[in-house]
Amino acid sequence: MTVPLLSASALGFSTAAGEPILQDISLDISVGDRLAIIGPNGAGKTTLLRLLSGMALPGAGSVSLLGRPIAAMPPSERARIVAVVGQSDQPDRRIEVRDYVELGRIPHAGRLSRSAHAALVSEALERTGLVALANREMGSLSGGERQRAQIARALAQEPRILFLDEPTNHLDPRARGTLLELVAELDLTVIAVLHDLHLVPRFATQVAVLQHGGLVAYGPAPEALSRATVRSVFGIDLLRLPHPHEDREITVFDIPLTTDIGANHP
Ligand SMILES: Nc1ncnc2c1ncn2[C@@H]1O[C@H](COP(=O)(O)OP(=O)(O)OP(=O)(O)O)[C@@H](O)[C@H]1O
Numbered sequence: 082m083t084v085p086l087l088s089a090s091a092l093g094f095s096t097a098a099g100e101p102i103l104q105d106i107s108l109d110i111s112v113g114d115r116l117a118i119i120g121p122n123g124a125g126k127t128t129l130l131r132l133l134s135g136m137a138l139p140g141a142g143s144v145s146l147l148g149r150p151i152a153a154m155p156p157s158e159r160a161r162i163v164a165v166v167g168q169s170d171q172p173d174r175r176i177e178v179r180d181y182v183e184l185g186r187i188p189h190a191g192r193l194s195r196s197a198h199a200a201l202v203s204e205a206l207e208r209t210g211l212v213a214l215a216n217r218e219m220g221s222l223s224g225g226e227r228q229r230a231q232i233a234r235a236l237a238q239e240p241r242i243l244f245l246d247e248p249t250n251h252l253d254p255r256a257r258g259t260l261l262e263l264v265a266e267l268d269l270t271v272i273a274v275l276h277d278l279h280l281v282p283r284f285a286t287q288v289a290v291l292q293h294g295g296l297v298a299y300g301p302a303p304e305a306l307s308r309a310t311v312r313s314v315f316g317i318d319l320l321r322l323p324h325p326h327e328d329r330e331i332t333v334f335d336i337p338l339t340t341d342i343g344a345n346h347p
Contacts, residue, residue, distance in 0.1 A: 084148040085109040093141030103294045115271040120291035126274040134244045160188035164240035166231045174220025185237030205236040224251030245273040
């Protein structure tokens with residue numbers, strides 16, 4: 082039997098005050114999978130991403146990376162396998178884009194020549210379309226450009242698994258598709274928290290649906306994103322319709338407008 086790249090078994094996590102946030106989450110990630118973690122606000126998505134990437138330790142259960150407990154792995158070794166683009170990353174505003182992307186090489190310091198490190202940084206800038214901005218300060222970038230720079234830094238890290246927490250939240254609709262297309266073409270294993278459900282069937286090979294800290298659906302996309310699941314978890318209607326001009330189906334989410342804030346959490 083092949084060992085999964087990443088495996089989570091019966092994960093649980095509670096706050097310091099004992100409030101449970103995640104319960105009994107088990108997942109297996111194989112090489113080349115692109116897992117979308119979805120769920121309403123507060124469902125526990127970011128917490129799960131932090132546990133799976135080894136940034137936080139679970140209160141119950143375990144995560145293994147390449148068959149070894151991630152909790153016992155030295156951070157420097159983990160950083161050569163796992164790259165994380167988080168929501169709360171606050172790059173120094175004055176650092177230039179190229180220097181920021183070069184930070185991704187830190188886990189590999191001393192393992193290659195200077196010119197080989199520089200070539201990998203250049204490649205990451207090229208793949209993310211940032212060559213023209215390489216000498217700009219991070220603080221001068223738009224939200225979308227900064228997001229691409231964060232992905233470039235993660236690529237420079239040459240990870241086996243890329244973790245993304247809402248990578249499209251600053252992007253306009255077209256740029257969202259472009260960024261996920263870029264990520265899908267990287268030939269990497271990816272675990273991404275996504276809010277934009279439209280992008281899930283196009284981007285993900287697997288879907289994990291969280292609600293109130295539990296895994297309510299998990300499996301290959303798009304099957305795991307069923308109409309019944311979307312209705313019960315998000316309170317909206319999923320419709321798969323024939324495209325009016327092309328020979329394919331499109332997925333449409335019918336989102337009711339409501340003033341009831343609790344409606345977001347069926
Ligand atoms: N350190 C903490 N102390 C107390 N509560 C926490 C802590 N971290 C997370 N929580 C709570 O746990 C729940 C899950 O948080 P998490 O950020 O994982 O959710 P999420 O699904 O990523 O939400 P969103 O979609 O809004 O980003 C939330 O109710 C949050 O307030």
